[in-house]
Amino acid sequence: MDNMATSLQKSRSATKKLLEDFTKKRRLESPKEQVQSPMKLKFIIVLCASISTFVCMGEWEPTWSTRAAEEAEAVAAIPCSGHGRAYLDGLILKDMNKSRCECNSCYAGSDCSQFLSDCPANADGGDPYFMEPFWMQHAASSAILVSGWHRMSYSYSDGSVISQLLVEYIKKVHGIVGNAITEGKYIVFGSGSTQLLNAAVYALSPDPSMSPAKVVATAPYYPLYREQTQFFNSRDFSYEGDTSLWKNNTNSSFRFIEFVTSPNNPDGKLNKGILKGSDVKTIYDRAYYWPHFTAIPSPADDDLMLFSISKLTGHAGSRFGWAIIKDEAVYQKMMIYLRLSAMGVSRDVQLRVLKLLDVATEGDGKEIFQFTYSTMRDRWIRLKQIIYKSKRFSLQKLSPQYCTFFKRVRDPSPGKCQFLITFLGFIVFLIMCINTTFVPNHFNFDCALRHLFHQFYEELINCRLTSPAQ
Ligand SMILES: Cc1ncc(COP(=O)(O)O)c(C=O)c1O
Incomplete structure (x- = not known):
């Protein structure tokens, strides 16, 4: 509560200063304008009188926002024994006598204090929780309080479904990192880059009078490319397997749409198009083309690039991605897809992302990347240490590269990595994949990894694991 009082005090002073500066500036800059424009003066008076949260020239007295702020702080203060989180959504459970804690894997109980010794560690999928501490360190600047009547319209005041301010912020973050050229390009938003994958396939598909486009990707690839293309089962495109199968067919009458993932999921390689x-x-x-995961050798300037907030700031749950497009016709077709499928991305989400990028680009805009890179590098050092001790597991080789963002040579630290398992000392038997971002920070990373490897190995030799290695 002390913290809350201090931050309320701070924001009161900031608002007061803002209002004072505004009034002073108006007095200094345009004394005539005030006299000559009664409409404007009237507007300011009406604004001051009607917005009761701002008492012009005086102390800021919150009216409707206090309870929301208190709720947010109260939920954030629930400890869940350090093995879970309470979220604002949980407040509606307050009369249902249910726990507000959502426990991390391997923990249970109303306060997540109960350790489950026989639980599986999921290395296949995962959440980018490794960025959670950064946002907790920036709790005040990244928080957002949304009124009940925030942007109820289907569109922004310019009639669009895309916030132009957010477009500017996206360009700004790419400019800071130097990972993509945005000048003269079009930007569209999707519900995660997941929605944009198929929007892009649709937009790049030929006229329906022509034969359907063959959608291809190089293994190992992110399975959603195949799954989505098959699921949407369109007359305009079909999934046709590995790119290498079609290497010598590009001068035929076939039309191709090649998915290139760079850095690749799962092996982290900076792939280039083959066809x-x-x-x-x-x-x-280019979801992973950020300094957390890879060196940035140069700004990408591809015709159609996809990015995702889930990999930039860790907010996978917000479902926000963007495409950077060179060609206007492709941009128009993607916009048709996005309008028809969802009428654009939620305005609430766009506001949230705007706030996140505002924090990410604060100062010289490097702090977030220093945090994410050092966290990932640390995980990789520990992962390597564990694997080097094993006779059966070995990691894929990853080469260091010059990074224009950090201005030095650095190792990659991909969100996923591949490792080889040699079965009983004979031949290389399996190539497995592990998600290096998957372990929540409140979880012991070393312990979780050891547990995971024990689990794989025990499963291979058909034994049952009863407790994780400590
Ligand atoms: C290579 C790749 N592309 C796209 C996505 C989808 O990201 P989003 O959360 O933006 O839908 C993922 C998610 O893991 C991914 O690994």
Whole structure:
């Protein structure tokens, strides 16, 4: 509560100063304007009188926001024994006598204090929780309080479903990192880059009078490319397997849409398109092209690039991604897809992302990347230490590269990594994949990894694991 009082005090002073500066500036800059424009003066008076949260020239007295702020702080203060989180949504459970804690894997109980010794560690999927501490360190600047009547319209005042301010922030963050050229390009938003994958396939598909586009990707690839293309089962495109199968067919009458993931999920490689020719269109999935995961050798300038907030700030649950597009016709087709499928991305989400990027680009805009890179590098050092001790597991080799963002040579620290398992000392038996971002920070990373490897190995030799290695 002390913290809350201090932050309320701070924001009161900030608001007061803002109002004072505003009034002073108006007095100094345009004394005539005030006299000559009674309409404007009237507007300010009405504004001051009607917005009761701002008492012009005086102390800021919150009216409707206090309870929301108190709720947010109260929920954030629930400790869940350090093995879970309470979220604002949980407040509606207050009369239902239910726990507000959502426990991390391997923990249970109303306060998440109960350790489950026989629980599986999921290395396949995961959440980018590794960025949670950064947002907790920036609790005040990243918080947002949304009124009950925030942006109820289907569109912004310019009639669009895309916040132009957010477009500017996206360009700003790319400018700071130097990972993509945005000048002269079009930007569209999607519900995660997941929605944009198929929007891009649709936009790059040929006229329906022509034969359907063959959608291809190089293994190992992110499975959603195949799954989505097959699921949407369109007459305009079909999934046709590994890119290498079509390497010598690009001068035929076939039309191709090649997915290139760079850095790749799962092996972290900075892949390039394989197919060449006028009938080849390429979708560059650049979700992981951020300093957390890879060196940035140069700004990407591909015709169609996809990015995701889930990999930039860790907010996978907000479902926000963007595409950077060179060609206007492709942009128009993607916009048709996004309007028809969802009428654009939620305005609430766009506001949230705007706030996150405002924090991410604060100062010289490097702090978030220093945090994310050092966290990932640390995880990789520990992962390597564990694997080097094993005779059966070995990690894929990753080469260091010059990073224009950090201005030095650095190792990659991908969100996923591949490792090899040699079975009983004979031959290389399996290539497995592990998600290096998956372990929540409140979880013991070393313990979780050891547990995971024990689990794989025990499963391979058909034994049952009863407790994780400590
Ligand atoms: C390579 C790749 N592309 C796209 C996505 C989807 O990201 P989003 O959360 O923006 O839908 C993922 C998610 O893991 C991914 O790994």
